[in-house]
Amino acid sequence: MPDASDNSFRAATIAVLVENESGVLARVIGLFSGRGYNIDSLTVAPVDADGKLSRITVVTSGTEMVIEQIKAQLDRLVPVHKVADLTLEGPHVSRELALIKVAGSGSGRQEALRLADAFRARVVDATTESFVFEMTGSGEKLDAFIALMRPVGLVEVSRTGVVSIARGAKGL
Amino acid sequence: MSSAILPAASETQSMTGAEIVLRALKEQGVEVIFGYPGGAVLPIYDAIFQQNAIRHILVRHEQAAVHAAEGYARSTGKVGCVLVTSGPGATNAVTGLVDALLDSIPIVCLTGQVPTHLIGNDAFQEADTTGITRPATKHNYLVKQMDRLASTVHEAFYVARSGRPGPVVIDLPKDILIGKGQYSPPPSQEHRSYRPQTEPDAGQIRKAVRLLKEARRPVVYAGGGVINAGPEASALLTKFVRMAGLPCTNTLMGLGAYPSSDPQFLGMLGMHGTYEANMAMHGSDVMFNIGARFDDRVTGRLNAFAPNSVKIHADIDPSSINKNVKVEVPIVGDAAAVLRALIAAWEEDGAGQDRPALAAWWRQIDEWRGRSCLHYVQEGRIIKPQHAVKRLYELTQESGRETFITTEVGQHQMWAAQYFGFEKPNRWMTSGGLGTMGYGLPAAMGVQVAHPDALVIDIAGEASILMNIQEMSTLAQYRLPVKVFILNNQYMGMVRQWQELLHGGRYSESYSEALPDFVKLAESFHGVGMRAETADDLDRVIREMIAIDRPVIVDVAVDEKENVFPMIPSGAAHNEMLLAPGQIAAGSGVTDEGTALV
Numbered sequence: 230m231p232d233a234s235d236n237s238f239r240a241a242t243i244a245v246l247v248e249n250e251s252g253v254l255a256r257v258i259g260l261f262s263g264r265g266y267n268i269d270s271l272t273v274a275p276v277d278a279d280g281k282l283s284r285i286t287v288v289t290s291g292t293e294m295v296i297e298q299i300k301a302q303l304d305r306l307v308p309v310h311k312v313a314d315l316t317l318e319g320p321h322v323s324r325e326l327a328l329i330k331v332a333g334s335g336s337g338r339q340e341a342l343r344l345a346d347a348f349r350a351r352v353v354d355a356t357t358e359s360f361v362f363e364m365t366g367s368g369e370k371l372d373a374f375i376a377l378m379r380p381v382g383l384v385e386v387s388r389t390g391v392v393s394i395a396r397g398a399k400g401l
Numbered sequence: 402m403s404s405a406i407l408p409a410a411s412e413t414q415s416m417t418g419a420e421i422v423l424r425a426l427k428e429q430g431v432e433v434i435f436g437y438p439g440g441a442v443l444p445i446y447d448a449i450f451q452q453n454a455i456r457h458i459l460v461r462h463e464q465a466a467v468h469a470a471e472g473y474a475r476s477t478g479k480v481g482c483v484l485v486t487s488g489p490g491a492t493n494a495v496t497g498l499v500d501a502l503l504d505s506i507p508i509v510c511l512t513g514q515v516p517t518h519l520i521g522n523d524a525f526q527e528a529d530t531t532g533i534t535r536p537a538t539k540h541n542y543l544v545k546q547m548d549r550l551a552s553t554v555h556e557a558f559y560v561a562r563s564g565r566p567g568p569v570v571i572d573l574p575k576d577i578l579i580g581k582g583q584y585s586p587p588p589s590q591e592h593r594s595y596r597p598q599t600e601p602d603a604g605q606i607r608k609a610v611r612l613l614k615e616a617r618r619p620v621v622y623a624g625g626g627v628i629n630a631g632p633e634a635s636a637l638l639t640k641f642v643r644m645a646g647l648p649c650t651n652t653l654m655g656l657g658a659y660p661s662s663d664p665q666f667l668g669m670l671g672m673h674g675t676y677e678a679n680m681a682m683h684g685s686d687v688m689f690n691i692g693a694r695f696d697d698r699v700t701g702r703l704n705a706f707a708p709n710s711v712k713i714h715a716d717i718d719p720s721s722i723n724k725n726v727k728v729e730v731p732i733v734g735d736a737a738a739v740l741r742a743l744i745a746a747w748e749e750d751g752a753g754q755d756r757p758a759l760a761a762w763w764r765q766i767d768e769w770r771g772r773s774c775l776h777y778v779q780e781g782r783i784i785k786p787q788h789a790v791k792r793l794y795e796l797t798q799e800s801g802r803e804t805f806i807t808t809e810v811g812q813h814q815m816w817a818a819q820y821f822g823f824e825k826p827n828r829w830m831t832s833g834g835l836g837t838m839g840y841g842l843p844a845a846m847g848v849q850v851a852h853p854d855a856l857v858i859d860i861a862g863e864a865s866i867l868m869n870i871q872e873m874s875t876l877a878q879y880r881l882p883v884k885v886f887i888l889n890n891q892y893m894g895m896v897r898q899w900q901e902l903l904h905g906g907r908y909s910e911s912y913s914e915a916l917p918d919f920v921k922l923a924e925s926f927h928g929v930g931m932r933a934e935t936a937d938d939l940d941r942v943i944r945e946m947i948a949i950d951r952p953v954i955v956d957v958a959v960d961e962k963e964n965v966f967p968m969i970p971s972g973a974a975h976n977e978m979l980l981a982p983g984q985i986a987a988g989s990g991v992t993d994e995g996t997a998l999v
């Protein structure tokens with residue numbers, strides 16, 4: 230059991246398996262806003278063969294007591310099947326996808342391509358004055374690449390938010 | 402015609418949505434619906450008209466329908482059922498729903514909705530009811546497919562009554578109500594995702610037994626969850642507390658869970674709890690919380706709350722545990738199941754208790770009791786509100802009638818909690834969590850519907866009672882002989898008390914100006930009105946009230962200046978209680994931080 234008397238903040242990546250029904254996302258988001266919890270990132274999509282279950286990944290932060298409370302509050306929602314604190318339960322992989330549009334000409338274009346190569350970003354759209362890069366990685370890696378693109382000619386960014394899964398053979 | 406509405410289970414003919422709804426309600430054991438009609442629910446009203454199995458009580462405001470269902474539910478242990486129309490019908494019900502949510506009362510509220518194809522078009526009397534009530538309910542549903550209708554109603558009842566009970570809304574578009582479909586019986590398999598844990602973990606129970614056996618200064622703090630768990634839980638609590646020789650206190654919501662006349666009962670705890678209950682909490686070395694949620698009205702300043710106690714907390718809702726107060730031994734389970742396991746483990750465990758330490762603890766408690774914190778002096782003609790409640794209690798006892806008490810919200814509510822004794826669960830209905838003025842009269846109505854022969858009394862304030870006074874008309878229509886006992890202090894007394902304590906006695910807008918003549922008001926609603934002006938009138942008026950088999954309003958003129966004591970000011974600790982008026986003048990110990998609290 231985590232130590233509830235710890236008052237320091239920690240981040241938590243929480244996986245929530247829910248019924249794929251209308252209103253369920255509103256319930257989860259309403260829970261966070263209504264009770265004043267942080268949402269640093271939230272993603273959702275159906276994950277089973279017949280589309281009956283969705284998986285929500287929430288990245289949040291708080292004291293140990295608040296994070297325990299968040300999990301208990303999520304778990305008592307009627308359409309919630311399972312809540313797992315990936316941060317607490319062991320090693321896990323987190324990924325995020327971003328689409329990043331950069332415009333410019335001349336040396337800027339060269340610079341953008343070089344950096345994209347170094348970061349393993351793929352070009353998914355190109356015109357004579359722009360690129361759209363697709364990049365997958367940790368949030369920090371995306372942040373770093375986006376920061377580098379800013380002086381080069383960053384136009385806009387679209388990110389998915391974080392998805393996470395535990396390492397090893399076991400499922401949620 | 403009634404056979405067409407409620408056909409035998411074997412019949413498979415298609416029914417209208419409205420008929421399916423009624424059939425499902427009947428199968429869920431609903432005997433009475435509190436409701437108010439309107440366009441969107443006319444099909445259900447039409448189906449109600451054509452059957453006799455389920456009774457409908459027509460309220461005068463949808464908020465009152467929910468409170469009535471709460472009173473019905475709390476006094477019977479059943480799920481209360483409400484029916485309102487779309488738009489304003491649904492929005493009017495919202496206060497009642499939040500009230501039921503905070504007090505864990507099982508309610509199923511059916512709301513009408515515009516037809517599915519008009520949803521989102523700002524249609525006449527359209528409101529986003531599921532959106533509005535999402536944070537106001539335990540769960541809610543919008544039924545968009547005929548084949549989900551019956552199963553949704555069954556599921557709603559399961560969700561409302563299982564685990565931590567609460568209100569559930571089913572939003573019913575009109576096209577679903579008039580469409581044809583098939584009825585389906587309650588499912589036999591478990592719910593897909595919602596399965597609250599009721600049986601406690603055996604290891605945690607053993608830990609609790611160990612701690613309680615070794616305790617030198619134990620205290621049991623029992624709350625509304627014990628009432629929620631059914632009368633058996635209260636009986637088990639009483640058995641356990643007695644066999645272990647422990648002191649026991651109840652929250653406002655828990656009153657009746659432990660018999661108030663028992664010598665081991667310390668009275669209510671918290672902001673307006675007794676000195677002995679709060680001091681015992683503060684001084685305890687082991688605290689056993691069962692079915693209570695460490696509410697801020699109970700804990701006072703958190704960092705000074707029972708600082709030296711090891712805490713055991715049994716609750717059916719894991720989110721109640723470690724929410725406000727960190728506990729050492731969490732136990733998830735139903736209160737009755739927990740107590741049953743605890744008693745068994747207690748008997749199995751060979752160890753004895755620390756008798757000398759317990760004896761010393763009881764001597765300490767008796768010393769605290771010696772402060773007689775609820776003492777008041779009734780002298781002269783002016784009626785002390787405490788005295789009015791005490792006489793009401795004694796005279797209802799004397800009458801031998803089965804008595805149920807509801808309250809409005811304010812000082813009178815606290816005096817009712819302090820001076821009326823409850824020996825059994827389900828006899829006390831009050832709005833604890835939301836503190837909803839206007840709760841008491843409709844709640845009493847619901848109680849009286851469930852217990853037609855009982856004496857049902859709403860202990861009221863002159864301000865609160867005006868918030869749902871229209872229900873006097875419902876009482877008359879259904880011949881519900883509810884008694885309204887107004888402690889009329891001419892003020893929103895609870896507000897006035899805070900202004901006296903925190904705002905330099907500037908009584909901004911808290912005077913009850915231009916009150917109606919409550920006697921005439923009762924008469925105009927076909928009831929009986931009475932007034933007690935002086936202490937000499939009191940007993941006679943109460944006796945008359947008890948004897949009359951009609952709705953009665955008793956207007957008791959009480960001391961305008963009286964305040965509720967003891968009091969733990971906001972932001973103070975349990976051992977910083979104010980016991981008497983003098984202490985308010987003496988600075989009162991309210992910190993700036995405390996002033997910000999509600």
Ligand SMILES: Cc1cc2nc3c(=O)[nH]c(=O)nc-3n(C[C@H](O)[C@H](O)[C@H](O)COP(=O)(O)OP(=O)(O)OC[C@H]3O[C@@H](n4cnc5c(N)ncnc54)[C@H](O)[C@@H]3O)c2cc1C
Binds near residue numbers: 564625691695717811
């Ligand atoms: C003006 C005013 C003054 C007040 N002053 C006080 C005061 O001085 N003292 C006081 O105590 N209150 C006071 N209150 C009431 C207070 O606000 C809370 O409503 C009350 O303290 C909560 O009671 P409870 O802890 O028993 O919890 P409840 O609100 O009754 O909650 C029940 C708990 O039990 C759990 N539970 C439900 N079912 C079960 C089950 N089957 N088995 C096990 N657990 C279950 C629930 O999950 C929940 O945690 C006041 C209210 C008002 C309006």
Ligand SMILES: Cc1ncc(C[n+]2csc(CCOP(=O)(O)OP(=O)(O)O)c2C)c(N)n1
Binds near residue numbers: 811838839896
């Ligand atoms: C609906 C609602 N509005 C406002 C309040 C705030 N409030 C709490 S007690 C109170 C005064 C109640 O006055 P009265 O009914 O006369 O009771 P008294 O305190 O005088 O006994 C008020 C306004 C509330 N609890 N509920």
Ligand SMILES: [Mg+2]
Binds near residue numbers: 888890
């Ligand atoms: Mg008053």
